[in-house]
Amino acid sequence: MRNGVANALHHKYGAAWPWNPHFIKTLKEGMKNELKKARSGIPVGSAGKVVAELKFHFWCQMFTSGQDQHIWDAYLHQEFPNLPLPLSVAGARDLIYKKLDAVRKFRNRIAHHEPIFAYNLHEHQHRIMKLIHLRCADTLQSLLNLVIHLINLLIYVFQVIV
Numbered sequence: 001m002r003n004g005v006a007n008a009l010h011h012k013y014g015a016a017w018p019w020n021p022h023f024i025k026t027l028k029e030g031m032k033n034e035l036k037k038a039r040s041g042i043p044v045g046s047a048g049k050v051v052a053e054l055k056f057h058f059w060c061q062m063f064t065s066g067q068d069q070h071i072w073d074a075y076l077h078q079e080f081p082n083l084p085l086p087l088s089v090a091g092a093r094d095l096i097y098k099k100l101d102a103v104r105k106f107r108n109r110i111a112h113h114e115p116i117f118a119y120n121l122h123e124h125q126h127r128i129m130k131l132i133h134l135r136c137a138d139t140l141q142s143l144l145n146l147v148i149h150l151i152n153l154l155i156y157v158f159q160v161i162v
Contacts, residue, residue, distance in 0.1 A: 002059045004135050006051050008075035018050040026070045034058050056104045063097035080134045099127050
């Protein structure tokens with residue numbers, strides 16, 4: 001998801017988008033601070049390093065309505081080609097935001113070592129798979145193939161042990 005945002009920002013603001021004052025003006029104060037912290041010590045033009053430093057929250061916030069006119073009106077369907085039609089840009093962007101923010105909150109529960117057994121894990125898995133599909137159907141298929149391969153490997157190991 002973050003690569004889709006980074007690509008859209010690159011198209012709109014150029015390769016040095018994290019330092020572009022026109023981009024920075026579109027951000028709320030908290031996001032400006034987060035971007036400034038992520039850029040710290042990174043040479044201008046090394047956007048990929050900034051991308052890696054930015055937190056999940058930053059990427060979620062890039063899917064709020066304030067960015068529609070700046071990037072999503074022009075680039076949402078290009079960067080997320082599998083969005084359901086006939087959703088408007090605002091509707092599609094909101095769909096991504098809601099799913100991505102739910103994943104972020106779930107991820108935070110895991111990161112804080114909270115029990116997740118009471119959560120609907122199937123729902124979270126489906127949400128993650130849907131987000132991957134919105135960006136790239138081939139990536140989702142590769143991920144599913146890997147999961148199947150790992151399950152088969154575990155079955156084989158279990159049979160050898162028993």
